[in-house]
Amino acid sequence: MEMKQRMGKRLVLFPLPLQGHLNPMFQLADILHSKGFSISVIHTHFNAPNPDNHTNFTFHPIADGLLETEASTADVIGLFAALNAKCVSPFRDCLSQMLSDQGEPIAFLITDAFWPFTQAIADGLKLPRIVLRTTNISSFVCFAAFPLLRQKGYLPIQDNRLEEPVAELPPLKVKDIPRVSTADPEVVFEFACRTCNEVKASRGLIFNTFEELEESALSAIRQEFGIPVFPIGPFHKRIPPSSSSILPPDKxxxxxxxxxxxxxxxxxxxxxxxxxxxxxxxxxxxxxxxxxxxxxxxxxxxxxxxxxxxxxxxxxxxxxxxxxxxxxxxxxxxxxxxxxxxxxxxxxxxxxxxxxxxxxxxxxxxxxxxxxxxxxxxxxxxxxxxxxxxxxxxxxxxxxxxxxxxxxxxxxxxxxxxxxxxxxxxxxxxTLCLAEGGSSHKYLENLASHMLSV
Incomplete structure (x- = not known):
């Protein structure tokens, strides 16, 4: 608590409202809170988190404007596109209001990578943004390679080539390239490219993984993106996890x-x-x-x-x-x-x-x-x-x-x-990467310093 008061720096987090994205974002929030940062969470009404499970944080709901037909995970890319279109004004208004409040200064905005619209808003408000990517690094390398994969003829994916190796991305086969069922496959390609471009424009990239598991992918993503990369996982082993489950577990x-x-x-x-x-x-x-x-x-x-x-x-x-x-x-x-x-x-x-x-x-x-x-x-x-x-x-x-x-x-x-x-x-x-001197321990110290130095 003393450290928190001494630091006097606030982080604003904006999780994507799906279970696999909420869990790591709240685990990250707990980790950064333990490092002395105050945490504020902007969230949609769709799959809204329960503030009672995170009593150390302040919560700021925004209207997401989703119609009942849109609030479905049957077409996740359609859902992401709708959220990214409808949350622009409510998010900007909420963040502007928080910046104008006379409280702890906001050091950084941390958003899920699948909120690409937030980079332009952060730039407009002169607030540095860091991105949390909730996949591992290896699959993100593939996601970032979509333009190359299209150029080389792997995209769009053809059923008669599924077993072919992707020579540029070993050990993947064509059937391993990330794909999502959606009405218009072109939307997936455009969303992937937009997401990666806005990540490259950010001040850093956080992954819930550890260096020893994905060393070559880490080198590749550093080279491709040219921004600081912080593999500080496994998140859930750092701190007792608070509940961010959408469904109640049966014990x-x-x-x-x-x-x-x-x-x-x-x-x-x-x-x-x-x-x-x-x-x-x-x-x-x-x-x-x-x-x-x-x-x-x-x-x-x-x-x-x-x-x-x-x-x-x-x-x-x-x-x-x-x-x-x-x-x-x-x-x-x-x-x-x-x-x-x-x-x-x-x-x-x-x-x-x-x-x-x-x-x-x-x-x-x-x-x-x-x-x-x-x-x-x-x-x-x-x-x-x-x-x-x-x-x-x-x-x-x-x-x-x-x-x-x-x-x-x-x-x-x-x-x-x-x-x-x-x-x-x-x-x-x-286990070892989290201990003092371990790779994830060092990256977390670097991340905290990075967010205090801007």
Missing amino acids: SCISWLNNQSPNSVLYVSFGSIVAIKEAEFLEIAWGLANSMQPFLWVIRPGLVRGSSSGSGATHPLPDELAEMVAGRAHIVGWAPQLDVLAHPATGGFWTHSGWNSTLESVCEGVPMICLPKFADQMANARYVSDVWKVGIQLENGLGRQNVEKAVRRLMVEKEGEEMRERIACLKEKA
Whole structure:
């Protein structure tokens, strides 16, 4: 508290209102608050955070003007475009008002990279802006290479070239290039280019990763962007995380895990946005059942596309299957993921390969099965399976035999044991980088100095 008063510098943070973006932004806020900065948060009404979970911060809601039809994650690029158009005036007015208030001076604006409009406003108000990119560095290198990828003929992606390697971005294949389902693919390209240009115009770039995990990608992004880069992760291991979960976690799964053998349970969660077809859901369910391994499955409302189970309910397993897995399966609508991954009974994680989930799995030494669906997830999965070699990618479809085989490879066969050993080494590096003298510790000190020197 004394440090905070002595510093007298405020940071204004503007998170993107999706779960995978809110979590790291609030973790970053907690970290910077612990370094003596005061924190103010500007946020949209859509997926608004609960101020009661962050009592050290001040909150400033702005109208986002989203219509009911726009406030959906079915087309995330459409949602990003709508938010970036409709938040311009409310954000500028809010930030101008904060700057004119006679309080602590604002040292920096920190925004999610997917708020590109904020750079022009920051410039107009003569306020330096730093960007948080919530993916890892490796996938961002690919995102930044979109103009090159178009020039070389990789974009737009053609189905008959999916297995081709991208020679300019090893180890990626064409199918690993970030892509998002949207009405107009050109919008994705334009948004990627605009985002990267506005990042280059900022005063720095923060990543929730650590140097030892992504050394070559870090060198590439420094060269490409020419601004200071601060890999200060893993965020969630620095400070006890406060809750920024949009869905309430069901903690009954921890009691269930307490009754399972060490390293025996496969944790299955596909994040907060991914939706799968009914046929895929059934193949996954039968594959899990036939593997004969215990599993904890997050079946959140909306996971199964077109589900008739109601917006607040989880999708039920068929009766025959539910009977078959009784006692060795536990199903919840949402889980306290950090607690689950840290639990001794958890021996594997079947994930959508979002970056937060991937990094959390690395930090707890839990090997992965990867089912990437969109955006950076494909690149993350490629690094997990082919570079770090700490997971299995499901590349031959979601048939129940493929699922069963992958689960057994990870959970009971020698291949899974070798992955467990490799990811244990990464876990140790993730711990060491945060200690005094470690890479992330140094970058955080540099970031704090950088924001005080302007």
